[in-house]
Amino acid sequence: MDQQIRKLFTKYLHNRCTPDELQQLFQYLEQGQYWQEWDAALEKEKQLLLKIDRKSDVNPFQMQQLQERVMQQIRQQHAVEHQETSYRRTPGFSFRGIAASISLLLLGLLAYWYLPAPTLWIQSDIRAATAQQVKPGGNHAILKLADGKEISLTEAALGKLSESHGITATKTADGLLTFQVNASQSTSLDKESYQTIRTPRGGQYQIVLPDGSHVWLNAQSSLRFPTDFSAQKREVSLSGEAYFAVAPDKQAVPFSVKTDKQAVQVLGTEFNVTAYPDEMANNVCLVNGAVVVMNGVQSTQLKPGQLASVNDAQQPIVVKTVDPTNYIAWKQGLFSFQEEHIYSLMKKIARWYNVEVDYQGNMEGKVFSGTFSRFADVQDVLNVLQATGTIQLSLKERRIMVRP
Incomplete structure (x- = not known):
């Protein structure tokens, strides 16, 4: 039975659940069942998707925050499913399946060779991440004949x-x-x-x-x-x-x-x-x-x-x-940084999220490594970058301010 449950969670994380399987999964999680299997599925995806050069320490408190965030997204998605008259799956990358779980996991576990101890700032800002949303990019283009x-x-x-x-x-x-x-x-x-x-x-x-x-x-x-x-x-x-x-x-x-x-x-x-x-x-x-x-x-x-x-x-x-x-990570729906300076990193973020970036102060030595989803809310991205303790980031309307 445990193996079947793990397979069900893995199918959800890969956006392959049928409507009946989704209903069953939501019931399990909302009733607080099979948390060990849920943890195992998340851990497996972390190992597969997170590309880092050194092992990072993610303590139980941080993992609990991630779990709570994912569960909140799942409950919101469940409510949407009940409101729809039909259930439709689309091929390729699905924001509803992946961004509700995997992208948040990647964001929370993003490694820059170290992750500082959790603070009240991290806890409060993660919960307030949707206060001012800047949507990620999508399939937009102009064809000139x-x-x-x-x-x-x-x-x-x-x-x-x-x-x-x-x-x-x-x-x-x-x-x-x-x-x-x-x-x-x-x-x-x-x-x-x-x-x-x-x-x-x-x-x-x-x-x-x-x-x-x-x-x-x-x-x-x-x-x-x-x-x-x-x-x-x-x-x-x-x-x-x-x-x-x-x-x-x-x-x-x-x-x-x-x-x-x-x-x-x-x-x-x-x-x-x-x-x-x-x-x-x-x-x-x-x-x-x-x-x-x-x-x-x-x-x-x-x-x-x-x-x-x-x-x-x-x-x-x-x-x-x-x-x-x-x-080529961008082609797969990911940002991937390897010893990349903040100027280069923020150019990529600015192009994809269609935002402006201003800098204040000395940015010497502000270099980062990590991988996360291009389909996450930009505020989530900024929260994780700031959690390294090396820079300060603030978002107002469509402008990001970067300070040391």
Whole structure:
């Protein structure tokens, strides 16, 4: 029986419960039953999801706070379930299942190599975290067609958005835009034309390009690509951040990604490119396959697990070995920081939550490591960062103040 209960809790944490199983789970927890099994399920998820370099000490008091917070979320969710006329599951990441439990667990157990003793501040602010909510980002983007027409992918209905020269743009579920080529209807263009998809602050989107390549676009980014990839080249331009899963080409036509400081050329592979205008360097992290990174003075071929950084088009490319999971965590719905300075960390938070950040005082040595959900309330994130005792954070409307 205990094993069955543990499986039930694990199914809930992975958003796989049926309506009947949810009803049973809520009854168990509200009656105070099977807490050992609940603890075991949470501990297992902590080990699977929490990526840290050193073991952190989370004492029983802190764990109790987390449990109370999760239970509060469960009860709220239970009330919502009773009000709905039907129960619907959606594929992929579910805010209702994961953010009500796993994201809070990750936030509470976030490790920066140490976690100070609990204080009254932590207890009171955790309970008041929803006082002023800043919502996390979501699937928001604008598609600009070759003729200049713009389509809000956030507001557009599912289905066909446009059709030109045998190429159909379709919006599907879960934030996906696909371009499909109908060879029988394809016609040549008088001149090369381009389309652009851009995400705002607090936005992300997925695109399947006409050649079959899959692109994940992060917040405050834009991707410019040809309406129809020619037989001679497959070339796109990126500002911001994107993850590419490039489709192999039968004619071995290379796929190129251009940014303001570099160019990346591949045949079929997966890699992440970061090229924000407000960042000093453009980075390319190779997950698998092979890519060639080029700037004005040098070209170099990367191996899986390597990162190439370009600070200036006229400076040498810097290559180092890294853990790719830290650079593609955003694609999986996570923030992942490894010895990252507060300036860099807060830029990512600002883009995703669409907030402004002000600094007051000396930020030297303010470096953090940890992993937590991108779908948590921003106040929860700030509470955990402040709990390290190294910085002070306050949120007013959509502006975060950072003090030492």
